Amino acid sequence: MVRSSRSLEPEWLDHLPPEDPRAVRSRADLRRVNAIMGNARIIARHLGGARRVADLGGGDGSLMQAVQRRLKRELEITIVDRVCGLEVFDFLANTRAPLDAIVANLFLHHLTQADLRRLFALAATRAPLFVACEPRRSALALAGARLMWFIGANDVTRHDAVASVRAGFAGGELSDAWPAAPGWSLEERPAPPFSHLFVARSHAAL
Numbered sequence: 755m756v757r758s759s760r761s762l763e764p765e766w767l768d769h770l771p772p773e774d775p776r777a778v779r780s781r782a783d784l785r786r787v788n789a790i791m792g793n794a795r796i797i798a799r800h801l802g803g804a805r806r807v808a809d810l811g812g813g814d815g816s817l818m819q820a821v822q823r824r825l826k827r828e829l830e831i832t833i834v835d836r837v838c839g840l841e842v843f844d845f846l847a848n849t850r851a852p853l854d855a856i857v858a859n860l861f862l863h864h865l866t867q868a869d870l871r872r873l874f875a876l877a878a879t880r881a882p883l884f885v886a887c888e889p890r891r892s893a894l895a896l897a898g899a900r901l902m903w904f905i906g907a908n909d910v911t912r913h914d915a916v917a918s919v920r921a922g923f924a925g926g927e928l929s930d931a932w933p934a935a936p937g938w939s940l941e942e943r944p945a946p947p948f949s950h951l952f953v954a955r956s957h958a959a960l
């Protein structure tokens with residue numbers, strides 16, 4: 755059942771050591787999941803001319819590699835992930851590196867609503883464009899998550915896929931968490947088949 759509000763539960767991949775074979779296998783599964791969801795295509799379409807891009811919770815960086823291939827141009831990519839020893843809040847609070855865009859793919863749903871607001875408040879001061887592709891909290895996405903065995907996904911991926919949809923987003927939930935400052939255009943909508951897209955664009959960048 756898909757609940758009308760988000761439900762967060764721990765994801766197994768977050769609690770396995772990065773070198774654990776089940777974690778390694780699950781990251782490989784994630785590459786296929788991203789391909790099925792079309793997330794690289796969706797993100798690439800909204801990056802415009804951005805060159806310096808930080809990917810929050812970027813994992814092994816394969817998603818941004820796929821985005822780069824789609825764009826057919828080189829990006830200057832910073833992968834922010836605890837598997838590389840970088841916590842997103844530390845990065846956003848401390849980086850002074852100029853960024854054209856911040857990306858988040860299958861990451862924001864890990865956060866409570868309070869942490870989401872905190873992260874967005876920091877992100878809005880760091881880059882003029884924010885693009886996120888997250889699991890959509892829908893019956894179709896939940897059905898897809900339950901079919902992970904069909905692509906040979908391991909137990910970690912099968913568990914986390916269902917947990918991700920339950921913690922995913924619908925309606926204008928991400929827009930509601932974005933700071934209510936003037937000068938931003940927000941877009942939030944389903945990105946079929948299973949994703950939920952959020953784009954915040956500063957008018958200064960238009």
Ligand SMILES: C[S@@+](CC[C@H](N)C(=O)[O-])C[C@H]1O[C@@H](n2cnc3c(N)ncnc32)[C@H](O)[C@@H]1O
Pocket residue numbers: 768784785788810811812813814817834835836837840841842843858859860861864
């Ligand atoms: C579901 S994976 C998605 C990885 C990647 N974005 C992709 O699409 O393949 C979520 C990632 O978020 C990372 N993560 C979770 N909480 C984090 C935090 N507070 N700071 C940095 N990374 C975090 C995990 O290590 C994991 O790699």
